Amino acid sequence: MTVLLNDLVIGESPRWHDDRLWFCHWGAHEIIAVGLDGDSEVVLRDPEISPHSIDWLPDGRLLIVPKNAEPKxxxxxxxxxxxxxxxADLSGLPSGFNEIVVDGRGNVYVNGADFDFLAFLERLQSEGPDAMNVPLRDRPDFVPGYIALITPDGTARQVADGIEFPNGMVVTPDNGTLIISESFAGRLTAFDIAADGSLSNRRVWADGLGPxxxxxDADGAIWTSIGETDCVRVREGGEVLQRIELxxxxxACMxxxxxxxxxxxxxxxxxxxxPFGGPRTGQVLVVPAPAPGVGRP
Incomplete structure (x- = not known):
């Protein structure tokens, strides 16, 4: 494992695009692109919107989920x-977008919840260590999330609910399955994708994680997190195939x-x-992988 970039606040939403790794630099209001040689470029800096997550439409236009939704x-x-x-017109969708993925047909999936995560953490800390004995998803102030679909014609609708803190998503190469991190449940959850982009057949893909x-990857395994500082490669059912201790x-990983x-x-x-002050401890780490990446993102 080597360090490609240092001195970041928090890097999130990594995407491999046009021979570089692109990611959102939380706390600095930036999108950064970096090559394997470590040569990096700030491709967008905008405190007004503060880029939160990103992906690309099939025609190459960049989509940005802003942390600050107003005024654009x-x-x-x-x-x-x-x-x-x-x-698109998103007025019919719940608020609070978090992660995004665009499938091979141009369907855009976003997830989120009407939920202020940082305020949630502040309340948790104020209650003292005993508060951690209650699972986060069982707290009365937790609000479950959703997945929404925006089709290429601009139609937007909710396609799943009850997601226990929605986070990263992937779509398989055949555009047939969407897998999402439910961080507060410690699991990866899979859905079948219909021809119209709807989701069905909800099921646990892997449990006992911290995704x-x-x-x-091409072997059907997913890279994600487990515990506090471990990145793991896991297959469907939950077997850990590889573990990287940090x-x-x-x-996030890509x-x-x-x-x-x-x-x-x-x-x-x-x-x-x-979270976005104090020492800059953010890094981009690089590790050889046993199987190539597939699907979206």
Whole structure:
């Protein structure tokens, strides 16, 4: 394992695109792109929207979930001239977008909840150590999340609910399955994708994890997090095939490189009292992977 980039606040939503790793630099309001040689570029800095997660439409236009939804909207699209515009009419969807993935047909899936995570953590800390004896999903102030679909014609609708803190999502190469991290439940959950983008046949894909941002490889295994500081490669059913021990928390991972056999891990020391202040502990770590990345993102 080597360090590709240092001195970050928190790196999130990594994507391999146009021969570089792109990611959102939380706390700095940036989108950064970096090559395997470590040469990095800030491709967007905008404190007004503060990019939260990203993906691309099939025509190459960038989609951005902003942390600050006003005034431009909850899902933005970057036009060829660099301008940012609202993407589709989302007025019928719940608030609070978090993660995004675009499938091979141009369907956009977003997840989220009407839920202030940082305020939730503040209340948890104020209650003292005994509060941690109650699972986070069982707290009375927790609000379950959802998955929403935005089709290429701009139609938007909710396609799943009851997601226990929705996080990273992947879509299989055949566009037939969507897998999502339910972080507060410690599991990966799978859905079948219908021809119209609807989700059905909800099932547990793997349990006993601590999943956040995820990616899929050609052997059908998923890279994710488990515990506080471990990144693992897990197959359906929950068997851990490989474990990488870190000295800080893995927030997300992505398979990329010329043959997609490079695992990028976004890691940082989480400070719940001041997540975006204090020492910059964020890193992009690089590890050779046993199988290439497939699917979306």
């Amino acid at each position: 909207g909850r899902l933005l699209r970057q036009e060829p001239d660099g301008s940012l515009v609202g993407h 956040d941002g995820i990616c899929l 000295d800080r928390s893995p927030f 398979l990329g490189g010329p043959d997609r056999r490079t695992l990028f891990i976004m890691a940082a020391r989480w400070n719940p009292a001041d």
